[in-house]
Amino acid sequence: MAVKGIKTKDKHIHGLAKLVGGQRAILYHKEDLVAYDCDGFTIHKHLPRAVVFPKNTEEVAKCVKYCATHNLPFLARGAGTGLSGGAVPLHNEVIISLVRMKNLISVDLENRRAVVEPGFVNLKLTNSIADRGYYYAPDPSSQYCCTIGGNVAENAGGAHCLKYGVTTNHILGLEVVLPDGEIIELGQNGIPDAPGYDLLGLMTGSEGTLGIVTKITVRILKNPEAKKTVLAYFDNVTDGSQAVSDIISAGIVPAALEMMDKTAIEGVEAAAFPVGHPKDIAAVLLIEVDGIAVGIDEQITQILDVCTARNVREVRAAKNEEERARWWANRKTGFGAMGAISPDYLVQDGVIPRSRLPEVLERIEQISEETGLRIANIFHAGDGNLHPLVLFDARIPGQTEKAIEAGSACLQACADVGGTITGEHGVGIEKREEMRFVFKDEEIIAQTNIREVFNPGNLLNAGKLFPTPGRCGEVKKEMKEALLAQ
Ligand SMILES: Cc1cc2nc3c(=O)[nH]c(=O)nc-3n(C[C@H](O)[C@H](O)[C@H](O)COP(=O)(O)OP(=O)(O)OC[C@H]3O[C@@H](n4cnc5c(N)ncnc54)[C@H](O)[C@@H]3O)c2cc1C
Structure with a gap:
């Protein structure tokens, strides 16, 4: 049945609109969808089929069930500040935006925890409890706008994570809508060493490929x-x-x-x-x-x-x-x-043992000389979490390819000294191929097997986090072409 005010023949837009309360909670016109064609990683741009704005867990679950039943690819989106392309709708996905679920549900000072909806903005939590002498420790530099749901998905870090730990160290419980629409609770409210597999740890940092987080219990600390x-x-x-x-x-x-x-x-x-x-x-x-x-x-x-x-x-x-x-x-x-x-820049995110900082920074300087591109370094030095920023001008022929190569070479330099290819921004689309710098095929397969268990049809956020088997190199080529086409 057609939904009032919806002007398209796409039956799925009508079907989804019904689940979220009508035309005011769905976008489907091209001019509206353009704002959702990428996140903070602007190289890959793809239009979604639609963006739905559920207001509670039940609506999220209904949308997910609808997508699963009709074989529609879908993904979750918070504030869209991700820097590795995790929220980019590569397959014309239905985007399930969590921004209407932005409430602080409860604060329990006695047990030092708070419960938030996934669209709650990170900094708002500290602002909400500061007058009572408490704060939420993970502080990504984007904290004034990124969501705690997005932080959980990316296992976000921040300047003060050196002493206090990254997001995973502050998550006590999650409510998650699985890719088939079932709702589960993880974490047993922060009981240490709870029985069973550590699914809370698995979900945190899984880059939106295993489920959609709809409620989060976090640890809060005394100032x-x-x-x-x-x-x-x-x-x-x-x-x-x-x-x-x-x-x-x-x-x-x-x-x-x-x-x-x-x-x-x-x-x-x-x-x-x-x-x-x-x-x-x-x-x-x-x-x-x-x-x-x-x-x-x-x-x-x-x-x-x-x-x-x-x-x-x-x-x-x-x-x-x-x-x-x-x-x-x-x-x-x-x-x-x-x-x-600089007119353009690429942000990289490698990690190294901090004792290797001097030599890796020297190598980055060499990469800058080799490519003729300036590379700025702003980073969480105490954690050994480097952020080489490759400066380039996409208008100059050849610079874009060089920038992508320089970024990848910086990550190779991190891997070469026993480090890794992401500290906090995630793999997303951007570093799929670089996963091969740090994992053998068998290790990647062990991880994709886990994704299969949760997300067997791979409808949820497909094409992220892992390299495509047998396509090493091709993805980089596609990235270059996409960037050059802009
Ligand atoms: C200027 C700037 C500075 C930054 N500084 C930092 C920093 O210091 N530290 C850091 O770690 N990151 C940093 N980032 C990156 C980014 O802000 C973080 O990755 C953040 O956690 C993303 O949150 P978001 O709400 O924007 O998520 P989005 O970009 O919307 O989504 C990111 C990923 O999470 C998934 N996702 C979103 N919500 C959910 C959900 N509820 N359930 C399941 N999956 C979900 C999406 O599908 C996507 O894969 C920075 C970004 C910018 C632009």
């Missing part, structure tokens, strides 16, 4: 009693990166230990939140320690001793909360700031 934040400037990158390694091996675990190199500094100083970093400096570390007030100064002194031994040029301590917030805004808007110095 630390004291915080101190410093900037340490170095005349060469090797000294800066050695200092990172030395700080951790001295047994100090700062809350955050971030690094930016000269090109990155040029970008952030040209963008919205300049803080007056010296123009001629090779690297800056943004270091924050927190905890009980007693001992904070001692930790800072120890850190500065390490930096002095590594020839630090200058150290600045944040004078007040306002200055600290500005330094963090300068760092957290760093990716976007590259737009101030």
Whole structure:
């Protein structure tokens, strides 16, 4: 039966609209769908068949059942800030957007947990409980707009994950709609060492390929009693990166230990939140320690001793909360700031043992020289989680291919020293082929077998996370062609 106000002959649009309350909760016109043709990874663009906006778990389950019954590919979408193409509708999927499910369901301070809907924006959780002295630790730089559902799917990290752990360490329970539309609960409310397989751990970081998360129980933490934040400037990158390694091996675990190199500094100083970093400096570390007030100064002194031994040029301590917030805004808007110095950039996301930082940064510098493209580095140095940002101009013939090659070479450099190809942004479409840098065929097959169990028809978010068997190289070619066609 046709749904009032829906102007298409596509019977599935009518079928889906009925499940979510009518024409106001579905998009299907091309001009509306364009906004959903990619996420933060803009190289691959594909239009979805439709975007539906369910308002609760039951509506999500009905949409999923409908897609499963009618053999329609589908995927979940949060805020669309993903950087690896996880929410791109490669197969004309029906997108199930979770943005209407954006409530904070409950806060239980006594047991230090909160329950949220998947479309709840990350930063809103901390803002909602800050006046009671609590916060939610995982703090991706996109936290002002990304959703906690998307964070669970990507196992998001952030600057303060060095000390407090990434998303998976803060998830106590999930409600999930499986690809056949069944609703299950995972995690037994955070009981440690619960019996059975750790499906909560499996679901977290599965990049929306095993189910759609519809409710999340998270751990919340008490605000630390004291915080101190410093900037340490170095005349060469090797000294800066050695200092990172030395700080951790001295047994100090700062809350955050971030690094930016000269090109990155040029970008952030040209963008919205300049803080007056010296123009001629090779690297800056943004270091924050927190905890009980007693001992904070001692930790800072120890850190500065390490930096002095590594020839630090200058150290600045944040004078007040306002200055600290500005330094963090300068760092957290760093990716976007590259737009101030380059028309295009590709964000990469490798991880290495932090003791190998100096040599990998040197290799990245070499890759930059070989390709003739500038590469800025802004990263979670304490975790060894690198973000080489390859700067290029898609209007110049050949630069796009070079940028993709440079990005892939950076990931190869990480894999070569025993690291891996993603620390927090996920594999998505972008790094499917690079999975081969770190996994043997048998290991990839073991993982795709798990996907088969949950998602046997592969209707949910197909074509993500794993390389296509026998297509090594072809996917890269497609990416180049797609980018060149833009
Ligand atoms: C400027 C900028 C800075 C960033 N900084 C960081 C950072 O510091 N750390 C970091 O980890 N990431 C960072 N990111 C990447 C991105 O913000 C994270 O991956 C984030 O977790 C994505 O959330 P989202 O709501 O936008 O998800 P989307 O982009 O909408 O989706 C991402 C993936 O999750 C799946 N998904 C979404 N919601 C659900 C759900 N409810 N159930 C199941 N699957 C779902 C989608 O299908 C897709 O595969 C940054 C991105 C930008 C643009």
